[in-house]
Amino acid sequence: MRGVALFLLLLSTMAHAGDSLNQFSTIGALMAGEYEGDWTVDELTNYGNFGLGAVNRLQGELIVADGTFYVAVADGSLRQLELEEQMPFVMLTHFEAQAVTRLGPSSYVLMTSAAKTLAANKNLPLAVRIDGHFKKLLLRSERVQTKPYEPLATVMARDEVRYSARDITGSLIGFYMPAYFRGLSVPGFHFHFVSGDRNLGGHVIDAELTRGKLSVDPTPVFHLVLPDNSRFAGLVLDGQHDAALDVIEHQTPGSVQNK
Template sequence: MSQAIADREPPAEPPVHTLFQVSTSGALVSGLFGGVVSAAVILQHGDFGLGTFAGLDGEMIILEGRVYQAKGDGEVLEAGPDAQAPFAVVTHFDPEIDTTLAAAPTLKRLYELCDAQRASSNLFFAVRLDGRFDSVRTRAVSPAKKHSRLVDAAKQQHEFMFNDVEGTLIGIWSPGFSSAFSVPGYHFHFLSDDRTQGGHLLECASRELRLRVEKLTDFHLALPSTEPFLKADLSRNAAAELAYAEQSH
């Protein structure tokens, strides 16, 4: 797929309110971790989003047109244009809502405050939150063993706790009907302002935050044409495994 996507000319004008997704969550759950698209190609389709890297080598964070890699050892670095990804979701961030949220002592409460700003549960939304956090707990996956599934890699994930830190939550909210190919509900990655701390968000306690939200009414799914993807059995329901992989362990 990497070549197929690269061969497509990016639109002269970025599509408005479009979420561009590479591969499916089910493929990732099934262990299809091989890179299928480069960071450079991903950035042709958006400047805000998240994903992972080939071999599950860390969490992908896309913010303001730059791609960051939060690795399993805790290091955060800026990924080069040739870095490969098996899965990513990205958009050209153009928020319609720009407001302030009250302090939230838990991630559950933060979700509730964000929910009040969503106009529907049947569309996708890009969500950005900036400010100071009393605490942030993240995880980052490390390179997975060959022929393993996502749940196996999740059991070996590394978790990190950051206290009194300023940073950004980069998030996508997906409707329930997308569970066959995406991550339903909120999916957030964190990146500190100094770009040294980050990962997949597990829990947080936030102070007052700036919230920006974009309603995404167009969805583009680019499927791999690699042999492993074409031959994989993706018919099983991967929701339970995906939910397990998204949690703390």
């Protein structure tokens, strides 16, 4: 009987973990130039096996896939993070697909609208995963920064690096955040890509799917952890970067030149 009770307890714990989105710092802080966090891979591993974010000094785009933390550096190549490496902004969840569907040839817009359709509640944050074969991807990362750090909009105008990939297998890993998360998180859809061979990754600007599997996991519990340090205390977080965020994170596929 004790074994059964323990099993049930484990089940309920797992179910709870699967429902929470754990976010560390805010997108507003990242926009303001807070590129050094105190959170290590070792500390965050327990908060989720699926997610995205940034790595200290903006060494590149963070992708957490199946429990492994990767950074996609400026040329798009992937490196697995060491346990002691730190991150300034991270979104993590224990991904457990609540709904799954197959997709045929799909544009970025079609993929995101399919994800919205699959979600029962459009007002909840949603973890979204698309595994499959991609006809085309337009990705970006950025060059590593040194102090004194400038706002993200300035950095991206100068140090963003874009690259494309064709006929590649991999996964889009990301979230849909309702608009009411503005200032805290990136409103709308936000994906990072990781290739099946774990050699290529980056922030997704545009994607064209050949075929694949779309899975969604709504996260009704939002757990926010804020930096309790003098750097965070010194930031001006008054929404001044909101318009720049729309430019940086929401270069919609239609606004991008096809390569």
